[in-house]
Amino acid sequence: MSQEDILAGLAAIVNEVAGIPAENVQMEKSFVDDLDVDSLSMVEVVMACEDKFGVTIPDTEVKNLNTVADAVNFIAANK
Amino acid sequence: MSRTVVVTGLGATTPLGGDVASTWEGLLAGRSGITILEDPKFAELPVRIAAPVKVDPSEKLEAHEIRRMDRSQQLALIAAREAWADAAIDSVDPTRLGVAVATGVGGAISLMEQYDILKERGASRVSPMTVPMLMPNGPAAVVGLELGAQAGVHTPVSACASGAEAIGYGAEMIRTGRADVVVCGGTEGCIHPLTIAAFAAMRALSTRHDNAAGASRPFDRDRDGFVMAEGAAIVVLESEEFAKARGAKIYATYGGQGLAADAHHIAQPEPEGRGVILAMNRALADADLSTKDIFHINAHATSTPAGDVAESKAIRKVLGADADHAPVTAVKGATGHLLGGAGSLAAIGSILALRDRKVPPVANTVNLDEGVEVDVVLGAPRDLPAGDLAALSNSFGFGGHDVVLAFRSN
Numbered sequence: 001m002s003q004e005d006i007l008a009g010l011a012a013i014v015n016e017v018a019g020i021p022a023e024n025v026q027m028e029k030s031f032v033d034d035l036d037v038d039s040l041s042m043v044e045v046v047m048a049c050e051d052k053f054g055v056t057i058p059d060t061e062v063k064n065l066n067t068v069a070d071a072v073n074f075i076a077a078n079k
Numbered sequence: 080m081s082r083t084v085v086v087t088g089l090g091a092t093t094p095l096g097g098d099v100a101s102t103w104e105g106l107l108a109g110r111s112g113i114t115i116l117e118d119p120k121f122a123e124l125p126v127r128i129a130a131p132v133k134v135d136p137s138e139k140l141e142a143h144e145i146r147r148m149d150r151s152q153q154l155a156l157i158a159a160r161e162a163w164a165d166a167a168i169d170s171v172d173p174t175r176l177g178v179a180v181a182t183g184v185g186g187a188i189s190l191m192e193q194y195d196i197l198k199e200r201g202a203s204r205v206s207p208m209t210v211p212m213l214m215p216n217g218p219a220a221v222v223g224l225e226l227g228a229q230a231g232v233h234t235p236v237s238a239c240a241s242g243a244e245a246i247g248y249g250a251e252m253i254r255t256g257r258a259d260v261v262v263c264g265g266t267e268g269c270i271h272p273l274t275i276a277a278f279a280a281m282r283a284l285s286t287r288h289d290n291a292a293g294a295s296r297p298f299d300r301d302r303d304g305f306v307m308a309e310g311a312a313i314v315v316l317e318s319e320e321f322a323k324a325r326g327a328k329i330y331a332t333y334g335g336q337g338l339a340a341d342a343h344h345i346a347q348p349e350p351e352g353r354g355v356i357l358a359m360n361r362a363l364a365d366a367d368l369s370t371k372d373i374f375h376i377n378a379h380a381t382s383t384p385a386g387d388v389a390e391s392k393a394i395r396k397v398l399g400a401d402a403d404h405a406p407v408t409a410v411k412g413a414t415g416h417l418l419g420g421a422g423s424l425a426a427i428g429s430i431l432a433l434r435d436r437k438v439p440p441v442a443n444t445v446n447l448d449e450g451v452e453v454d455v456v457l458g459a460p461r462d463l464p465a466g467d468l469a470a471l472s473n474s475f476g477f478g479g480h481d482v483v484l485a486f487r488s489n
Binding site for chain 1: 141142143144146203204206207208211
């Protein structure tokens, strides 16, 4: 799965969970500061990513996922 | 300090329609919003009759709003948005804006859905929104967050009287000076196999499967139980001073409330109407009204064998000969029983009856039961006279809660 595919999948999840337009979910965007994804929504995003991409994202790792790029790179490296 | 409170906004989503106008039109027409539940998940139940909302929340809310809120919260938010838009308040100090939105059952569907997920997929898949969705103050919180209300956000819980109690609570916030504007009412969204099975186990529900639309018939000789419904009804209350200063349209004046408890049984109404009579008299006193002023009563009457006749006797006992000029209706023939939303829907019925000088008929009811000693409106709407009128709205709940609201025409 390419980085573009992961980004598209992640954008669809963020759209579904938080109502953010998928096109706004870009690599450099911060989940909290730019996309207004609160901590509860982030838990939902993580759960949906685990289901969609077949990865496990431990709680200890979630706090390092500040930007969309952080999440895409983590998923690419761990799936 | 006691200030006059007026009604300036109405919102509802009910089995008759997705807003107040369609709901009121359905009530006046005596239309039924009750149906057979066709979903296979209800197939094995002893009761498959209910009254879902006419307009599904998914038609009015965004997908991400739906997934973050319990159904009771979705319905409350839809009704609150309509009521708020209707009141058309351009600006209010957020510290003077309050919310009192009640539910009888709360987020039961969310709780059960998440328990299914826990069993099937484990704790790691339980939604982080579970607690906000199941907590009974969730609907009030959702409305309060939407409006930025800081004067206080409250949730009185008294089963099927909750929606009325919330309006009384909201009015007291204004009367006592805690707020200038309060958005208040009730909601319910818990049509689920378990809740239906549970009410059916109490033998409380109608089993009229051969005529589901006619299953709810308050005061009728052949009534056989209530019908579970869902929906929300929300009103905007303001201090008269605040409303007049901004030139608001005023539907009616809030008169007062009467609260009492049966102290009799967890689910059965007290047969002599002791608590009902106490609450009605207290509402009259709180509103500074006499029985001569009452020209309409929106009864609680749910279509159960035990409750309706007892309520009619209580009305007659309180009003005496003045009950002759107080036509009685019950919205539940048309809408079924909105549980936590019922009291505020009945209040909206009373408010609109005063505004339009028209009392809707009790849908489905044909033959008044023996012992019904009041003037129940059947068949067609009844016109009310001109002049200053007042109306009462009765709401009672399992646990023996009695809540009566009084409104005056404007």
